Amino acid sequence: MELIERYVSAVGRRLPHKVREDIRAELKSLILDALEGRFPDKTEYSEEDITAVLRDFGPPAEAAARYAPSARYLIGPQLFEIYLLVAGIVLAVSVFGTVMALIIELSVNNVPLAGLIPRLLPGILPGAVTSLGFVTLIFAVLERVLPDKEKESLLDAAGKWDPRKLPPAVPQQRVKIGESAVSVFFSLLLLIMLNFFAHRLGVYFKDGTQWQFIETVNRDVVAGFLPYWNALLLASLFHHVVLLVKRHWSVGSRLLGISLSIAALTVLSLMLRKPLILPEGFLALGGTAAGEDLLRLGRLLAAAVRIGLILAIAGNTVDLAKQLSALFKTKAQTF
Amino acid sequence: MDYESILKNLVLELRRGILTLSVLSQLRSPRYGYSLLQLLSLQGMEIDQNTLYPLLRRLEQQGLLHSDWSLEQSRPRRYYVLSEAGHRALRQISAEWRNLTATVESLLRNEEGKKDGID
Numbered sequence: 001m002e003l004i005e006r007y008v009s010a011v012g013r014r015l016p017h018k019v020r021e022d023i024r025a026e027l028k029s030l031i032l033d034a035l036e037g038r039f040p041d042k043t044e045y046s047e048e049d050i051t052a053v054l055r056d057f058g059p060p061a062e063a064a065a066r067y068a069p070s071a072r073y074l075i076g077p078q079l080f081e082i083y084l085l086v087a088g089i090v091l092a093v094s095v096f097g098t099v100m101a102l103i104i105e106l107s108v109n110n111v112p113l114a115g116l117i118p119r120l121l122p123g124i125l126p127g128a129v130t131s132l133g134f135v136t137l138i139f140a141v142l143e144r145v146l147p148d149k150e151k152e153s154l155l156d157a158a159g160k161w162d163p164r165k166l167p168p169a170v171p172q173q174r175v176k177i178g179e180s181a182v183s184v185f186f187s188l189l190l191l192i193m194l195n196f197f198a199h200r201l202g203v204y205f206k207d208g209t210q211w212q213f214i215e216t217v218n219r220d221v222v223a224g225f226l227p228y229w230n231a232l233l234l235a236s237l238f239h240h241v242v243l244l245v246k247r248h249w250s251v252g253s254r255l256l257g258i259s260l261s262i263a264a265l266t267v268l269s270l271m272l273r274k275p276l277i278l279p280e281g282f283l284a285l286g287g288t289a290a291g292e293d294l295l296r297l298g299r300l301l302a303a304a305v306r307i308g309l310i311l312a313i314a315g316n317t318v319d320l321a322k323q324l325s326a327l328f329k330t331k332a333q334t335f
Numbered sequence: 336m337d338y339e340s341i342l343k344n345l346v347l348e349l350r351r352g353i354l355t356l357s358v359l360s361q362l363r364s365p366r367y368g369y370s371l372l373q374l375l376s377l378q379g380m381e382i383d384q385n386t387l388y389p390l391l392r393r394l395e396q397q398g399l400l401h402s403d404w405s406l407e408q409s410r411p412r413r414y415y416v417l418s419e420a421g422h423r424a425l426r427q428i429s430a431e432w433r434n435l436t437a438t439v440e441s442l443l444r445n446e447e448g449k450k451d452g453i454d
Binding site for chain 1: 367368369370373384385388389392404410411412413
């Protein structure tokens with residue numbers, strides 16, 4: 001009889017708390033009925049008798065699944081694919097960011113690169129586990145929040161559905177998964193870099209055996225732009241995650257993409273006017289070089305950064321033009 | 336999927352709706368799970384216990400059955416019986432079943448008649 005108790009409590013453990021006791025009691029009574037039915041002449045049952053009957057009821061997990069009122073899983077099949085993709089990106093960013101931070105830290109402290117190996121796992125693991133945990137948590141919440149909306153739209157479809165209101169059969173503009181995934185990766189990376197490693201931006205050089213670092217970035221200017229970059233990068237992250245989930249462009253996502261491009265262009269143009277690089281910082285290099293030469297080197301770097309900004313502006317303008325043309329194409333097909 | 340599994344699935348699908356009707360039909364008076372299983376089996380309707388017991392609970396959740404623990408016998412047993420809504424549902428589903436069987440019967444007869452005619 002102890003076997004029966006063990007079986008029903010194993011089933012009960014897998015059931016929602018609210019119905020657990022009730023189903024356990026009923027299951028026990030059903031098992032005793034089955035025993036009586038199968039061995040009508042017996043009053044005492046052997047372990048073999050009970051085992052045979054319990055086998056008919058099936059493994060506890062299966063028995064519980066038959067009684068459970070709803071599917072008991074963390075992330076369902078509809079969301080699982082996109083969960084894997086996002087988790088992969090976040091994991092890659094976390095690992096890549098940590099490794100880069102470790103390399104910079106070791107180089108600055110003049111530790112040979114071999115010193116990286118023992119610090120690699122303890123460095124990567126906490127960040128990777130935390131970021132994976134967050135992604136899983138977010139998707140577990142989505143799994144529980146989204147179906148209600150689905151139900152609503154289904155109800156809507158049954159009641160107010162009108163074939164005349166269907167959108168025209170325009171071939172949907174598919175999202176290029178790779179492009180969006182790369183955007184998510186770099187947005188996350190840039191967010192981490194700007195917020196946590198901005199003070200490490202500068203010029204690194206080896207002076208004999210020592211690594212030297214000079215801060216050549218105008219920290220005040222960078223700090224002034226930080227809130228705008230944070231807002232832009234977060235909006236871009238949201239934009240591309242939505243694209244990855246939906247898999248096709250809509251007018252709304254095109255408009256958001258265009259707004260983001262214009263905002264990025266504005267911020268980049270503003271940055272072009274500010275002194276991002278401080279050529280004077282190069283004077284700290286000292287050594288045998290003349291001050292004038294060092295300043296020239298600094299100005300060269302400042303010019304290179306300006307060229308980088310101009311290239312970014314050009315890239316963004318091309319992207320904006322592409323987005324606008326795609327939007328007009330969609331509109332032209334719709335009307 | 337091989338032919339045998341396809342056939343097995345088709346038969347399972349066909350039986351699924353009929354099981355509910357069969358169960359409802361036998362619960363005008365209260366019965367406990369195992370006795371219902373026996374009763375159905377004696378009349379030729381074999382149902383797996385692992386299908387029947389969760390089905391009884393589902394029908395109760397839907398308000399078609401009532402259940403009560405009876406303590407009158409040697410040990411407690413849960414008895415199920417049709418609720419008011421269950422009685423109504425049974426009448427309506429039975430009528431639907433009779434219509435369906437008549438229609439399907441006639442469809443099958445017509446097809447067989449045609450086939451015989453061709454042969």
